[in-house]
Amino acid sequence: MPALLRRLPYLLPGALLCLAIAGVSRLLVEIPALGHLGLGSLTVAILLGLLLGNLGAARFGGLRPGVELSRQQLLRLGVVLYGLRLTFQDIAALGPAALVIDVLMVGSTLCAAWWLGVRWLKLPRESALLIGAGSAICGAAAVMASSPVLRARAEHTAVAVATVVLFGTLAMLLHPLIFAHLPHLFGSSKAFGIFTGSTIHEVAQVVAAGRAMDPAAADAALISKMLRVLLLAPALLCLGRFGASEGAQEGKRRLHIPGFAVAFLVVTGIRSLGLVPHSWLAPLQQLDDVLLGMAMAALGLATRLGDLRREGPKPLLLGAGLFVFLLVGGGLINSGVQHLLG
Template identity: 85%
Template sequence: MPTLRRIPHLLPGALLCLVLAGLARLSIELPGMQQLGLGSLTLAILFGLLVGNLGGARLITLKPGVDLSRQHLLRLGVVLYGLRLTFQDIAALGPAALVIDVLMVGSTLLVAWWIGVRWLRLPRESALLIGAGSAICGAAAVMASSPVLRARAEHTAVAVATVVLFGTLAMLLHPLLFNHLPQLFASSKAFGIFSGSTIHEVAQVVAAGRAMDPAAADAALISKMLRVLLLAPALLLLGQLGNNGEHGATGRRLHIPGFAVAFLGVTALRSLDLIPHAWLAPLQQLDEVLLGMAMAALGLATRLADLRREGPRPLLLGAGLFVFLLLGGWLINSGVQHLFGQQ
């Protein structure tokens, strides 16, 4: 009964998030939008930022529903994201891709923590959110990491904006490298693995792959989805890095996020073909809606004045990770593919 009594308070804010997510989904169908590599999640947070900052205090009554979307619906969306993956597709790419992605995710998170916290003196959660978005799958990884790190809304929004910016640059740069410096790798497949292991967003990998050839595009997408699968273990690492802070928390018990375990469980069900095929498309569409609502809620809860207070340091960290993904990613890809005889 207490839950039922809360529905009238939750509904208006949740409906606004749903409307903004729907507008974002419709907007990516506009001519030229997909070529920009901007997915519906990115547009949802932009729409939320616009409405939230124009509405100001007038939106205070919508806060319960916005918080519901930003927290609980987000976790459900991350769980359903596992429907996009199968272990079989990942195995078809070979062991080199798995080794590369594990090294890229782990090293990017550690570099983000070292540069962001030790050098740039960013708040720990802000540095690790930018690291998660750069290392794994862009805005979706930032959103999944936010509750693990107990990050504030403005830190999460800054991280999303940073990874979208530098992911877009990577999306534009990789096809240029593929066309003008093909000697970087011995095959299109090898170059695709490099792109999939270093470009930030799934949508950006798809856009970059379309500017290459089919072999590179397929390898890039599967490599990228393998990085998405690494979201669950990465959340465990983030929990340790986030807790290993000023309060001497090194001895804390390891916290395993329940939604990360559920994410792996859904992926396993998908891999074992235990989910009816007729359910997949509707569930994936539902997942898109839930994540879109969470991103819209994040935008609604963020004030641009809070973002300005962060200064240039998040951008500096994003730029540093962009360079690391490009140069360090080339070195890791070249070394591992040579080791596995794929160069």
Template identity: 55%
Template sequence: MMSLRLYHEHLLPPTRLAGHYLPGLLLTAAIALVAVSIGALPAVASLGLGALTLAILAGIVLGNSITPAWHRHCDHGVQFAKQRLLRLGIILYGFRLTFQQIGDVGATGVVIDVLMLASTFLLACWLGRRVFGLDRDTAMLIGAGSSICGAAAVLATAPVLRADAGKAAVAVATVVLFGTAAIFIYPALFALNAHYHWLAFSEKSFGIFTGSTLHEVAQVVAAGHAVGPEAENAAVISKMIRVMLLAPFLLLLSAWLQRRAPRARGAANAPIVFPWFALAFIAVAGLNSFHLLPPRLIATLDTLDTWLLAMAMAALGLTTHSGALRRAGLRPLLLALVLFLWLIAGGALVNLGIHRLLG
């Protein structure tokens, strides 16, 4: 049904196609306008509420209050903002970074990301089956979403497992719930740690911690932005490394399924979705490292990037529906909660330990 719908969309004339996406794009742009305007107020900024955080909050409120008719008219544009504009925003974010900054994250960030991915996914598989009594596919999908890159990892892993759409929806719901909560929890943890000096986190190392443990790319950007520019840059770089681990993860999972059971052979041959936007992000950062573009153009691109990311955050909020979380049930939510606690507590220990060994 989905492919048939997309096929018919491509047959629409340009004016109809624009009208298809325009209502949702206008809605996300309006939310972004309000969020950027309010986020620029000194009183609001002092609370750590940036434009991206405000955009996702407003989106959640509207997404759970507007009528179904609004959803029907705006859905295509909202999904476009959530997927395409987010990726374009991440690519343009590369103009805020240089290879020197990426090199500063370096081997430390890669080792941390690999350890967090492996430990979180394996923990999900064990707890999901042995403790919470979930089926293999649901446990693996929740583990993939928590350990790699949220909903994108769930949707990329589902065809490899040949999982039902309902199980993928449950996994996405858990990722959205705890990842959205983390947008507000992580900056609060940073502020508390800065006050009480519990752990040896600088703004940069806390950014690496954020990128290596938070679910979605959008959530990482919002949480890092709320902490500070150095944290945001390190968080995005760390997250991009983690996102690029999706392809080898899917290849390893396919090989494991093929060895475990012949019936999984068809699943192992499912196409692997590689996150090309992560490579484009690195290419743009590389271009920016040579300082070839005039500063005024870079400033314009940064402003455009903020708007694109704010629209993507608004779209993410608009598609966070309370009904999906209710339908998920208690056991998947409990598994996702335990993984969330591991990502925070275990992630902090892994980050500090690797920084001490390799830093």
């Protein structure tokens, strides 16, 4: 606690900027013109963050610590608190189809990244697999977790993060539009939510897209996404075994288990057992809305679209190819599995 108090003056400026963006976003979505577009406050927050960040607002050193706090710790806390909205009964209601879809999506997307990035585009294997991991599992978090396993260079990591955030943001905007026009594309809102959770890159982007749909789709999307996040651990084992360059040292590869995903399940279990007083739920969910809004703003502020120019067009082509694969291939996988098991 004393260490946190000493850091507070450094954290406040950036955190307050993220809070302000989140607050403005909540006000903007009340404007009828924006409301008719189906944009949620979290979607608007990341777009405002991208705009301000790439105009230079977050390049002042004094803002960076608070932005990073919001992008990392507050995002994880927001996802954990989201578990208060769900129960294990909700997870069981998705059925086995959700898990089968997630396993197929993660495996097929990583294979597509290898084939398209390494074999066709001739990208370094580390760069291709970083973009693949971010697209397949959980966006920038998966990129950062995979980087030490693959012993990737810093510039490859930066480009991969910018790529998956860019295409994840496009997916975040596109899915609610598809839902608005074809809400029963997969048979139900729940099925569409599973499709959303199994194909959008970032956890926060899935939350934003789901919240722009309806409650059934939003809950199914997050549960499906969190199942996908839990696949990060076995995916890293595979990347460490097959993906690293020939000179990589086994002793330096570490398995990263996403603690916030485990905590999400713990909180969901607490809610399932009825251990949270009902009077606490509304305030905690409002706090969760604020934390997720700040995290989305920070994600936009921290993303440098200029990083994409460093490696030329190939990472963008790979990101675009995987974006199409997630949308089209993911739709086919979702349709097939939900037809068989749904």
